[in-house]
Amino acid sequence: MNVFEQYESNVRSYIRSFPATFVRAKGDKMWDDQGKEYIDFFAGAGALNYGHNDDGMKKAVIEYMQGDGILHSLDMGTEAKAKFLQRFQDVILKPRKMDYKMMFPGPTGTNTVESALKLARKVTGRAKVVSFTRAFHGMTLGALAITGNAFKRKGAGVSLNETIFMPYDGYTGNGINSADLLEQMLNDDGSGMDKPAAVILEVIQGEGGINACSMEWLKRIREICTEHGIIMIVDDVQAGCGRSGTFFSFEPAGIVPDMICMSKSLGGMGLPFAMTLVKPEYDKFGPGEHNGTFRGNNLAFIAAAEAMRFWENDDLAQRVQHNAAVIKERLGRIRDRFPQFAAKVKGRGFMQGLELTVAKEKGEEICAEAFKNGLILETAGPDDEVVKLLPPLILTDESLAKGLDIMEEAFAAVAE
Numbered sequence: 001m002n003v004f005e006q007y008e009s010n011v012r013s014y015i016r017s018f019p020a021t022f023v024r025a026k027g028d029k030m031w032d033d034q035g036k037e038y039i040d041f042f043a044g045a046g047a048l049n050y051g052h053n054d055d056g057m058k059k060a061v062i063e064y065m066q067g068d069g070i071l072h073s074l075d076m077g078t079e080a081k082a083k084f085l086q087r088f089q090d091v092i093l094k095p096r097k098m099d100y101k102m103m104f105p106g107p108t109g110t111n112t113v114e115s116a117l118k119l120a121r122k123v124t125g126r127a128k129v130v131s132f133t134r135a136f137h138g139m140t141l142g143a144l145a146i147t148g149n150a151f152k153r154k155g156a157g158v159s160l161n162e163t164i165f166m167p168y169d170g171y172t173g174n175g176i177n178s179a180d181l182l183e184q185m186l187n188d189d190g191s192g193m194d195k196p197a198a199v200i201l202e203v204i205q206g207e208g209g210i211n212a213c214s215m216e217w218l219k220r221i222r223e224i225c226t227e228h229g230i231i232m233i234v235d236d237v238q239a240g241c242g243r244s245g246t247f248f249s250f251e252p253a254g255i256v257p258d259m260i261c262m263s264k265s266l267g268g269m270g271l272p273f274a275m276t277l278v279k280p281e282y283d284k285f286g287p288g289e290h291n292g293t294f295r296g297n298n299l300a301f302i303a304a305a306e307a308m309r310f311w312e313n314d315d316l317a318q319r320v321q322h323n324a325a326v327i328k329e330r331l332g333r334i335r336d337r338f339p340q341f342a343a344k345v346k347g348r349g350f351m352q353g354l355e356l357t358v359a360k361e362k363g364e365e366i367c368a369e370a371f372k373n374g375l376i377l378e379t380a381g382p383d384d385e386v387v388k389l390l391p392p393l394i395l396t397d398e399s400l401a402k403g404l405d406i407m408e409e410a411f412a413a414v415a416e
């Protein structure tokens with residue numbers, strides 16, 4: 001009996017699709033209370049890029065606690081915070097010649113999105129925000145107002161008055177460049193488009209169905225934002241921390257966003273943590289203007305500082321890029337072997353998937369089948385039509401090969 005069956009009072013959660021009680025996890029694997037082993041192609045929805053219980057992070061956190069290090073301190077200055085600030089500057093920002101203020105808006109991805117929206121409105125004095133079809137930015141009312149999926153907003157009374165949804169790159173499927181469209185509308189007083197405070201986007205949309213925009217489109221959005229004095233916010237909550245194959249998802253475009261939202265794997269080993277990177281000229285919140293009790297989780301600072309070791313050289317990025325090609329190739333083979341799903345290979349890096357364009361409802365069945373055979377796999381997209389792969393970046397070659405085999409077998413079982 002798993003936890004869900006045992007406690008029917010449990011609010012509906014992931015436990016339904018993963019019917020097991022997990023007791024232990026290490027690296028790219030998890031084990032349930034029956035001793036069954038699972039390969040993890042879900043990685044805490046992207047919060048575990050460095051795998052479960054990384055030895056270095058575990059040691060740093062345990063030592064910190066043994067020394068009675070400060071756990072809770074709101075936004076006070078602590079040694080742990082100073083350590084993280086220094087490490088992130090030295091390992092991530094300086095080598096990329098990036099100049100940002102680092103703000104800690106609370107423990108979740110949603111918190112960083114809310115802080116960026118609020119700050120962009122404050123510095124521009126404008127209210128509208130351009131977001132894109134299929135976007136997902138979080139579950140609070142402000143973040144929901146820029147989230148495409150109507151189901152997530154259902155009955156919540158979310159006002160979309162300040163949102164302008166535009167087609168994400170490739171959304172129309174007929175070659176319309178939505179960056180050109182945005183520019184045209186901004187330049188046309190008769191278009192009805194109010195000048196927005198911000199444009200917010202994911203470089204690879206996760207929850208929306210593993211949609212990756214082109215670097216050309218991204219560059220055009222950057223140019224348009226600069227030209228019109230609009231704050232460009234990249235939500236790198238899921239695609240960041242190396243998941244795309246570079247630390248920041250937008251790096252291949254050579255652009256610099258005005259604000260960057262980070263969370264999930266930033267906390268290193270799954271500890272709740274979020275950070276908003278803000279260009280210095282937009283550092284305009286006064287003291288106390290945007291606060292919260294759980295800013296600056298010191299244990300997360302310790303783990304996050306330790307996680308920086310993965311970025312001191314290019315090894316992990318190269319590994320991700322290499323294995324991403326292996327995944328892409330294999331997904332192509334699965335697509336070709338099962339034409340009944342008319343599947344499309346989507347995404348890049350360690351954020352890829354197969355979109356079922358026929359028999360979309362089979363996506364969940366495929367994941368359930370994979371789970372039976374020891375692979376944790378999830379769906380994405382508005383109809384759960386994308387079988388998505390989000391493995392930890394440290395995934396071994398063996399787990400990668402085995403996981404892909406189980407996935408292919410799951411397709412075969414469901415296709416019958």
Ligand code: PMP
Nearest residue numbers: 108109110136137138206237238
């Ligand atoms: N933005 C993106 C791109 C996300 O993928 C998510 C979470 N899936 C969020 C924001 C919200 O993060 P959280 O669930 O930590 O609030």
